Amino acid sequence: MANVLVVGSGGREHALSWKLSQSSAVDTVFTAPGNGGTRDNVFVAAEDIGGLAGFAEKNDCFTVVGPEVPLSMGIVDLFRRRNLEIFGPTGGSAQLESSKIWAKQFMKGNGIPTAGFEVFDDRKEALEYVASTPHPVVVKADGLAAGKGVFVCSDAAEAGDAVDAILGRNVFGRAGSRIVVEERIDGVEASYIALCDGDTVVPMAASQDHKRIYDGDRGPNTGGMGAYSPTPAVDAEIAAKIQSRIIEPTVSAMKGLGLPFQGFLYAGIMVRDGEPYVLEFNTRMGDPECQPIVMRMDFDLYEYLLECSRGRLSRLPAPRWKSQSAVCVVLASRGYPGKYPRGEEIAGLGEVRDGMVFHAGTRRDSGRVLTTGGRVLGVTALGSDLRDAVSRAYSMADKIRWPHKHCRTDIGSWGLSGADQAAL
Incomplete structure (x- = not known):
């Protein structure tokens, strides 16, 4: 029997921990640092790659890395130097995500289909470019920005605002010291x-x-x-x-x-x-x-x-997949991706009987579950088809409450027929 260490604290890590714990070959799944929904939490930050290596070595763990930051820091390289088994790309390979400029140049050099692009580190030059470009653009911070460093712009004014935010106001810090401006592909x-x-x-x-x-x-x-x-x-x-x-x-x-x-x-x-x-x-x-x-x-x-x-x-054989559809509806704190309240008590979790509620921005405190992040829960359901899965997920989501809860009401709508969309 093996021990597994899952690195991270989000809904993805709860989902990975949950699935890995179902293996007959696994004894204990530790999650570092985990959240209010994960078991056997290890209070070591995902960025403390030395501390994680020490824990994995002491507890004889196979490690699975969830988030991008420790990957970009070279956690896989460190673990391998210490002869510890780990799943994930090396720091060099992780450049495909950690630097959008590196990735775009890689794609261009290897004929991988992507939008045309230009790179800038000077605000004035970038503003002149987006003002003169005849087609809509997407402006991206080069580095890691937790999914928030991409601005899909409809016109030159929006593109100029995005350039100002990244290169002018420095909203992403070092991650935004350079930007990619690329042609917007609609589809x-x-x-x-x-x-x-x-x-x-x-x-x-x-x-x-x-x-x-x-x-x-x-x-x-x-x-x-x-x-x-x-x-x-x-x-x-x-x-x-x-x-x-x-x-x-x-x-x-x-x-x-x-x-x-x-x-x-x-x-x-x-x-x-x-x-x-x-x-x-x-x-x-x-x-x-x-x-x-x-x-x-x-x-x-x-x-x-x-x-x-x-x-x-x-x-290994090709993996098998259930024929059912699955839908995840994220319950967030109102105000996200900007400022949002924390520490609100979540009610109704005990009323959910169908599907899975994967925790993300939560913690436990004296028997209560409190909000700690922007994305709080991922309410996930299986259904016989997409419409059924959507219905089940939203039925679950309706049972969960806290003062500043927010969610979209149209998850899965693109995949439904017009009649089914009306049923939402």
């Missing part, structure tokens, strides 16, 4: 996540995220307000194109650079006129995409992650 967005061991690539179930804070994809970007799987945005034909034109060439090119990619490779995809383009790469499982994806898993996740970390994915 249907989807999340395509694959398990990679450096050579072999195994696709996970496709999903669709909802980034904006308000219904109808309005308002600022967030870390994600909900997700569902599967999605009609990625049919068999589109999936084959993503696999052959994006994922496999990326893994091959990374190996050619001496940066073999092991871990979850997440491609944020825009499908336009039947063709997929990469919006961005992430080098870890998505959040909230992880929640519906793990609900549909019909295989031992621990076995796949362990063999992946050992470069032996090819030994």
Whole structure:
């Protein structure tokens, strides 16, 4: 029996811990630092990679890294130097996410379909460029910004405001010392996540995220307000194109650079006129995409992650997936992604009987569950089809209450027929 250490404190980490604990080969799943929903929490910060290595060594753990920051810090490199087994990409490989400029130049150099772009570190030059560009643009901070460093702009004025925010007001600190300005590609967005061991690539179930804070994809970007799987945005034909034109060439090119990619490779995809383009790469499982994806898993996740970390994915059969649909509705604190209240007591968790409530921004205090973050809970349900899963998830969400609770009411609506959308 093995012990597992899951690094992180969000809904993704709760979902991974929950699924890994179901393996017959796993004894205890520790989560560091965890949240109000995870068990066996270890009070070591996700960024304290030395402390995490010490805990894993002492408790003989196989470690699974959830968030991007410790990956970019080189937690995998450190663990490997200490002969500790760990799942995730090295710091060099994690540049696909930790630097949007590095990733865009990598894609351009290797013929991977993505939007045209320019790079700036000078505010005046960037403002002149966005004012003269005839097409709408997307402005991105180069570094990690918790999903909030991307501004999808409709006109030059919005693009100028985004440039001012990043290069002028320095809202993202060092992460925004340089920016990418790229052509805005309009279409249907989807999340395509694959398990990679450096050579072999195994696709996970496709999903669709909802980034904006308000219904109808309005308002600022967030870390994600909900997700569902599967999605009609990625049919068999589109999936084959993503696999052959994006994922496999990326893994091959990374190996050619001496940066073999092991871990979850997440491609944020825009499908336009039947063709997929990469919006961005992430080098870890998505959040909230992880929640519906793990609900549909019909295989031992621990076995796949362990063999992946050992470069032996090819030994395993293709993963099995439940035929049901799964939907995750994120319950957030009103005010997110800006300022929001903390420490509010959550009621109604005991009334939820169907599905799973994955915790993110929560903590326990004397038997109470309190809010601590912007994204608080991920209410996740399985259904016979997408409409059924949406109905079940919102029925669960309605039972949970706190003073400043906020959620979108249209998660999954794109995947539903017009009649089913009306039923929402």
